[in-house]
Amino acid sequence: MTFQRAVALLSAAFLAFAPPSVALAQQAAKQKVVFQVSDADPAKWNLALNNARNVQAELGKDKVLIEIVAYGPGLGMLKRESKVEGRLAEAMQNNVGLIACENTMQNTKTTKEDMYGGIAYVPAGVTHLMKRQREGWAYIRP
Amino acid sequence: MTFQRAVALLSAAFLAFAPPSVALAQQAAKQKVVFQVSDADPAKWNLALNNARNVQAELGKDKVLIEIVAYGPGLGMLKRESKVEGRLAEAMQNNVGLIACENTMQNTKTTKEDMYGGIAYVPAGVTHLMKRQREGWAYIRP
Amino acid sequence: MTFQRAVALLSAAFLAFAPPSVALAQQAAKQKVVFQVSDADPAKWNLALNNARNVQAELGKDKVLIEIVAYGPGLGMLKRESKVEGRLAEAMQNNVGLIACENTMQNTKTTKEDMYGGIAYVPAGVTHLMKRQREGWAYIRP
Numbered sequence: 264m265t266f267q268r269a270v271a272l273l274s275a276a277f278l279a280f281a282p283p284s285v286a287l288a289q290q291a292a293k294q295k296v297v298f299q300v301s302d303a304d305p306a307k308w309n310l311a312l313n314n315a316r317n318v319q320a321e322l323g324k325d326k327v328l329i330e331i332v333a334y335g336p337g338l339g340m341l342k343r344e345s346k347v348e349g350r351l352a353e354a355m356q357n358n359v360g361l362i363a364c365e366n367t368m369q370n371t372k373t374t375k376e377d378m379y380g381g382i383a384y385v386p387a388g389v390t391h392l393m394k395r396q397r398e399g400w401a402y403i404r405p
Numbered sequence: 406m407t408f409q410r411a412v413a414l415l416s417a418a419f420l421a422f423a424p425p426s427v428a429l430a431q432q433a434a435k436q437k438v439v440f441q442v443s444d445a446d447p448a449k450w451n452l453a454l455n456n457a458r459n460v461q462a463e464l465g466k467d468k469v470l471i472e473i474v475a476y477g478p479g480l481g482m483l484k485r486e487s488k489v490e491g492r493l494a495e496a497m498q499n500n501v502g503l504i505a506c507e508n509t510m511q512n513t514k515t516t517k518e519d520m521y522g523g524i525a526y527v528p529a530g531v532t533h534l535m536k537r538q539r540e541g542w543a544y545i546r547p
Numbered sequence: 548m549t550f551q552r553a554v555a556l557l558s559a560a561f562l563a564f565a566p567p568s569v570a571l572a573q574q575a576a577k578q579k580v581v582f583q584v585s586d587a588d589p590a591k592w593n594l595a596l597n598n599a600r601n602v603q604a605e606l607g608k609d610k611v612l613i614e615i616v617a618y619g620p621g622l623g624m625l626k627r628e629s630k631v632e633g634r635l636a637e638a639m640q641n642n643v644g645l646i647a648c649e650n651t652m653q654n655t656k657t658t659k660e661d662m663y664g665g666i667a668y669v670p671a672g673v674t675h676l677m678k679r680q681r682e683g684w685a686y687i688r689p
Contacts, residue, residue, distance in 0.1 A: 335456075366459050389460055534687060539683075
């Protein structure tokens with residue numbers, strides 16, 4: 264092994280481990296939080312929406328990514344006739360992601376026609392929450 | 406210091422920091438999630454079991470490690486006379502770890518005789534949940 | 548580039564990435580957990596206090612940092628007339644951080660005069676929980 268080759272090899276090996284740190288730095292620049300809603304309790308739905316609004320107020324709307332994932336008994340939060348229906352449009356305008364669980368929908372024979380217009384969908388709410396945690400999002404269960 | 410020795414030292418130092426990254430890569434290959442059950446509410450117990458089943462259905466049983474930790478008022482989920490007793494055997498057959506908190510058992514004078522056969526035990530449910538989070542498992546509180 | 552300079556550069560670059568790993572090692576030495584209290588339910592307040600006590604008992608009081616963050620409907624836990632008021636002094640003596648959300652206080656016209664003496668305050672409970680998760684604390688929602 265020549266000297267130059269040793270340096271090149273070590274540098275290459277070293278750089279291979281650098282990306283995570285770079286990713287961490289970017290993540291620090293933009294905070295991320297996912298809220299879980301899995302209770303059939305409109306008070307919890309309001310609390311999740313209040314939490315999202317407060318986080319945006321403190322950190323700045325463009326400094327934080329926010330999602331609210333409704334699944335299981337919490338699916339009702341994002342239905343067309345939801346008790347918090349009046350607040351959903353405002354949340355979407357403020358770039359709060361509203362996400363419903365298709366697994367729960369299938370199990371409860373709920374269709375997209377029954378859901379509030381414009382929301383997003385994931386195949387399973389729980390695996391989405393797992394994914395977000397793996398990606399470094401904070402997890403809050405109001 | 407000779408050239409070869411310098412390269413060897415740097416390589417050794419570098420490798421000392423490599424294992425976490427290697428572990429992270431393996432972790433990405435196999436997802437991990439721990440569910441907390443701390444409510445005396447059979448609906449929550451069923452939700453946790455449904456969540457586990459849905460995660461396995463979406464990701465593949467051999468692609469994900471799942472544990473359900475019952476503690477505090479949630480301990481009843483894993484008792485012999487549990488309201489979800491009929492589903493516990495199926496969960497164990499599907500390699501869902503069912504784990505009871507010995508702290509809670511002592512505080513409530515519950516013995517292993519009172520618990521569902523074949524489940525696992527940890528000294529304290531909460532410290533186990535902390536350990537799993539440190540190890541990179543996702544945390545879901547249904 | 549001389550041999551000595553190459554070694555020096557690589558060492559410097561390597562050390563630049565070392566701090567996170569060093570920080571992780573220290574973090575492993577001292578565990579950290581934050582408990583969220585957001586229910587108006589004294590049973591949950593007692594559970595959070597029990598959890599904190601059990602974690603200290605198992606890990607050792609000087610080996611773990613513990614905070615309890617009360618916000619939303621959980622704020623009542625840390626009020627002067629709290630149903631668990633008798634246990635708050637003990638928790639503080641044991642170095643369990645008791646933290647109230649000022650956002651919730653403003654929304655409910657609650658002043659520090661109404662709160663239990665000696666507790667700590669954060670502008671928003673949720674952003675504090677996000678911060679702790681970013682810093683590697685375990686999150687438990689009893």
